[in-house]
Amino acid sequence: MSRADRGGEAESTRSRGGRPLDSSRDPVFREAALALLAEVGYDRLTMEAVAVRAGAAKTTIYRRWPGKAELVVDALNSLKGDPDIADTGSLRHDLRALAESITSAEGELGARVTIGMVNALVRDTELRKVFADRFIAPRMTGFRTVFERAVARGEMPVGHDLDLLAGLFPALALQELVSTGELPDTRLACRLMDEVVYCLATAPPPAPDTTE
Known part of the structure; x- marks a missing residue:
């Protein structure tokens, strides 16, 4: 596992409210973000679309990443690795x-x-x-x-x-x-x-x- 993967998982183990989060689906969210980025580009990519592609609630995505910039860059790091x-x-x-x-x-x-x-x-x-x-x-x-x-x-x-x-x-x-x-x-x-x-x-x- 790359450092980027470990870092992403570490950040996603707790919500912004301090509650533990299940990080097992984080790769699914990253893959959804990358697929949409490749299909529609960054400007048209939305957190709502990522949630729909991943089959999750939008609030679930926001508990892990505060915005699409953080999500996309984290996903890109997971794709390319260190x-x-x-x-x-x-x-x-x-x-x-x-x-x-x-x-x-x-x-x-x-x-x-x-x-x-x-x-x-x-x-x-x-x-x-x-x-x-x-x-x-x-x-x-x-x-x-x-x-x-x-x-x-x-x-x-x-x-x-x-x-x-x-x-x-x-x-x-x-x-x-x-x-x-x-x-x-x-x-x-x-x-x-x-x-x-x-x-x-x-x-x-x-x-x-x-x-x-």
Whole structure:
């Protein structure tokens, strides 16, 4: 079970009033939310529709998630899981392991779900904040961990913007989705890690800007 699953279950074991909740149906609610997200997009998804799809009362959903942003991001975390932050002793192999871990959870549903989120993230401030805090931040931390270990081993020069490097693969994956309608498969993800991310990470960092 992924950390996202455990976290979701831990949050759902008690209601906002403090009463214990039965978490056994939480996967059903998450699956319903993902199916609707893929079918109608985030804007048209409602908590009422999730309740109907799951065969539950709307109040049952609200006792677990305060709004659809929290429900959708929790469901997305459960779908994709936590990337495996391998420590192979090599930056190139660590990046390839990350690529394999990320793409192993993808597929047609993953692409349709991501497409369902993209437009909403641009317009919906609440969704953007929840998505950044609970989905993007943990994955950025994983990439940073890989780069920090590479710097400590001497594989990467000091001076790179690690946050910029950490956001590179997700940006490339989104570009592939926009261009083709599909997320990168494992083969393409490994190529992106090898030919783009690894090359930039191991190149000399730019000289400081002294023009100001």
